Amino acid sequence: MAIKKLLIANRGEIAVRIIRAARDLGIATVQVYSKADKDSLAVRLADEAIDIGPPQASKSYLNQAAILAAAQNSRADAIHPGYGFLAENAEFAAAVEAAGLVFVGPTAQSIRLMGDKVAAREAAASAGVPTVPGSQGRLESAEAAFALVETTGFPVMIKAAAGGGGRGIRIARSAEEFHHLMPQAQAEALAAFGDGGLYVEKLIEGARHIEVQVLGDGRDVIHCFERECSLQRRRQKVWEEAPSPSLTQAVREKLCTSAVALAKAVNYRGAGTLEYLYDDRTGEFYFLEMNTRIQVEHPVTEMVTGIDLVREMIRIAGGEPLRIRQDEVRVGGHSIEVRINAEDPARNFLPNPGTVSGLSVPSGDGVRFDSMLYQGYTVPPFYDSLLGKLIVHDRDRPSAIRKLERALAELSVEGIFTTKPLHQALARDADVQAGRFHTAWLEPWLESHAATLATAPPPSLAKVTS
């Protein structure tokens, strides 16, 4: 059933992105919003807008009943969840379908399978996709854990099964350290989460984060090559690019083929991303997890392949088969995306919501700015700090970096501090220019460059509300 009216169950820049894709397909749009987002760009752009509750996400963007009621009242026939919020909530996907609506994404079953760390690892292993050597499930005893590390070797990471966001992680570099840390980790996990279950995984030091974009229609799957997102702060990506500057053609082929094999094995439908760790010294890659949704950094893939991923996922949700064959997907040039966040890099990335008193947006060939900003907009404090993404495309990586510097110089967000000075410093850095980095590279760099970042000129007319 072709979609005629799409409800967007998200906010910010991705809501704007989805409205644009829908409009390009001739589909009407309904934007749901919290009271804090009444004046948002997405609300202004959509054909209709419906208030779904107070600012707190738990009472609005995570309120499944309110979103389903808005879909029914507006006679929308499909819901796009964007990323975050309900995008990877299997129960919501099932509720959308049970209400007779289309969920723009995979089946609830795929979301559930890939959301379960152990099940996802098993699915990967049976599709022949390498995973990080480690425990296949929870380890309840120190003896079982030690028997395992005898096979993986050191260093290893000890993680709480119930933990998340980096909490409860310990690194052991020898058997001695392991014997010392294991009981500590177990006691801490029990105290913090009421669950002493642990995972043990080999630590791949100096690894890069590389991910493969896939598109499936429930029968067939294609890949749209990879993105590298190794520049991260607190496990949040800050700079992403396509293609990866570190893959050889042979590894690229193996990696992308493995992603298609896994996505096919689960009959994947929609846009999805398989995340991997890549060790460029050994050429080995290891599957981490699959994100069953569109990702923040999807535009770099769009820029190098010319495929509109959001449009394709809406078409597929409407029942169309894949209309691009694998041999038609080609990479042209190089693309870089940087995240423009409402954070002050000079003050340890302090978030600073507030009013955008002036805005100049860069343009020109190969420059794209996906954002939720307009002049006079007040950024609310209730959601994440992403304001927008500056994306550039050029014939090769050095040209793309030069274009990024030019576009950053043209970008001016007045009234609030943003991460623009960070990206300007990164673009000038010799290691970044040479593509010499890994997932643990940026944090020490930020420490050693704190002085440079602190002297970056503030945005003009800066008024900080915090």
Added chain:
Amino acid sequence: MATQQIFSPLPGIFYRKPAPDKPVYKDDGDVVAESDTIGLIEVMKSFNEVKAGIAGKIVRFLAENEDAVMAGQPIAEIDV
């Protein structure tokens, strides 16, 4: 004795507890020191402690747990 107000230093979501399953930092009637934490403000997913800022006895909270607050909004009354 004079009654004063404690103001939110930031805009965001106000929490009276360190975690959903933990007791409140302070209750009505509690005596607090200047450096005592009386709540948290979540701003763009980062959590910031709110200090009493003044010693005294809390009369009552003006903002509830999980209320959306503006910078400068009174969140508690305190007898000093």
